[in-house]
Amino acid sequence: MSPNIVGRVREALRGGQRVDPDALIARLAAVRRFLEAADGQLPDTQLVPAHTLVERAGTRLSLSRDHTVVALAGATGSGKSSLFNALARFELSPVGVRRPTTGVAHACVWGPLDGATRLLDWTGVLPRHRFVRESALDGDDESALHGLVLLDLPDFDSVQRSHRLEVDRLLGLVDLVIWVVDPQKYADRVVHSSYLREFHRHRDVTLVVLNQADRLPPAELPRVLADLRRLLDADGLDGVPLLATTAVDPGGITELRATLECTVAERQAALLRLAGDVDTVVAGLAELVAAEPPAGVPDAGPASGLNRALAGAAGVPAVAEAVEGAYRHRA
Template sequence: MTGIVGRMREAFRGDQRVDADTLVARLDAVRRFLDAVDGQVPDSRLVTAHTLVERAGTRLSLSREHTVVALAGATGSGKSSLFNALARLDLSPVGVRRPTTGVAHACVWGPLDGANRLLDWVGVLPRHRFVRESALDADDESGLHGLVLLDLPDFDSVQRSHRLEVDRLLGLVDLVVWVVDPQKYADRVIHTSYLREFHRHSDVTLVVLNQADRLPAAELPRVLADLRRLLDADGLDGVPLLSTYAVEPAGIVGLRQALEGTVAERQAALRRLSGDVDTVVATMGELVTAEAPKDAPDEATVRSLDRALAGAAGVPAVAEAVEGAYRHRAGGATGWPLVRGWRKLRPDPLRRLHLPGPATDTDQPEESLVAATSVPDPTAAQRSALGLAIRSVADRSAEGLPAPWPEAVTTAARSRLGDLPDALDRAVAGTDLGMDRRPVWWRIVGGLQWLVTLAAVAGFGWLVLGYALRALGLPALDHPMVGEAPLPTLLLLGGLLAGLLVAAATRPVVRWAARRARQRAEKRLTATVATVGAEYVVTPVRAVLDRYGQARAALRDAGR
């Protein structure tokens, strides 16, 4: 008998001890996991993890010198009889009427003061707390010093409040002793609703076949073997299995020795919490099954987003306006001075869009550069293209992620969609379009135009003066001759012709330079719009992916 009990106690203790510091580190990893998934995963899926963090913190802060053990079972299994037999006192009521035990009773081996805070947390009323320590016992009870034994209500009670109380207490105790009887040991409720749920807590689970004295000696091994088969099917292979009967002290020797070993180790609370962490890791693992995507979204997807944003921001219209403004301003600077005034009657294309005007407008207040523009609103096709591009960013970034992360990524990608129009408008208005300075060659050509124009004006004035003198009967002017032509005539005609030639020669140059200006502006606008896309779409998506990676790493640490 002693050898069997010794092997049972060794199996019950397990092969490895749970280090308190390691357990605290695992719990901290669960907290980091919860921080990472906060707002990304529905709270309804995180109840188990939140409960663990809260309960573990409280349990570790309370007495570690006490081990809370619960006797759980169905009606008629004899829990209360075992409770009284272990305490060697009649503390919990035993009767024929079912259910007999309506509330939890507690028996504390050792001073009650050290366990009161723990029992307050567990929720055992003071009038149902008892102390098992007497000077008359000498050292008979010293082996259980630090044990807090609970007699739970029946989990199959007809009163729902009893079942709820059992479920609550089973989540708080350090070790559970499941008490079954020969008649109902194979009951489906205890196996499917309770024992299978404790398959990750085998280190803190003990099963006893009570009332074994009612079985013939030849039947007991067969019943124990069948019960072991059921426990193995529940995932509780290796869990200690004992036979007990409360009518004689010899019937609880094995159970008492198992409890003494558990109390001496002071490991049950740590093992229970470690098993709870294992349960949370297994449950939450489905939320982070895949590796976190790297460098998502990819460059091709981002480029598609930038093109869609450029279309929605009116970049093509602004670039076209830049080309038109360049030709308009170049014509005003290099055209014939006598007709430049006509150009001022035509509005500057950029000014019509409320974008930076000619160089003379640089003295305007700085805030005018970020005022609302008059860029045409995006068409339905452009808005649709932008929506598809944002959706593509979310889909490509969340590819392979388990639910509900794809939805979280999509929500993040669209989280600032309402702010995009104003942001794009400000980005376009604040972009340096390269139109704030006049090129040097404009000034050179403009100076040349003024020179030939002055020559034409001088020749015209010279000729007018000669005609006026002749009309007044005064001596005619003697015009210098260049070959057969008078000099004033050459100045007039040469100035006009030179002005036309200069204008004709610069026109293709202006068109070429205007196209270059358009390309530069389009490139700058696209780059500016891309920063808006990065800030309003890509960055929120990557933030969610970063949190996914943090959650996965934290859960991996919690599983160690």
């Protein structure tokens, strides 16, 4: 693999940001305390995202940290399944002229299946749609991807409502999402307004690829990529890696494969995803909690408890401790 490609991939990734597992667990505990303090103070219906976060995060953290679950998500005709097969170097997910072809999620696991089975059970991928990418014939060719669990999702714009519901469910569980768009529909309103903009707090675990780049004249590709970059920036996804791919040429997925190798090696995607989930939930809860009430107000106690718990969920104590430590170090 070219050193230039590896350098570009590392530069495009999240700039070295890491999530401390203990700090993440502390934030989740603060969300749990918030829910306890909010009992009887706020409508239950408005606390559903927080309850869902606590449950999902607890389950994901109890499962394999050695595996990274990556989803290929895209619209009809974007070539997700062809990209999935190209990365696996096998025809695992059905590809057809009549779309949509992928009605259920398919999974490919690199390396031994031990540890990934419970993850796949949790995501709900059926056993008959699970594949293991491990062969003595490969030698060390696939070792850099050991720990990758790659999912090929149904089309999110499918006419089948069950397909769309399955996509939405899985997007809430996976560690990293690769959005696959094509030159014809990369500016489609549905993908931007209903999906990409919703992931603006998950920039660290979001990747966008312009697939089927071979269908564009070489002179047109930079223009289309620049226009797609403009749309992503407007979606709040500035800085998210954007790659051009093609499944018909092995060299057309080199950068994407390098990105996946880096992601798997760092084992941070699951933590980054959960940290983004906490950010999203905290932002929603903040709208439900008023500012700190004046002293002497009868309801100051419950409100103060809510604010303290919310501050913990937002990571305020961790930031304060870091600032204090930096100040002492400089002194």
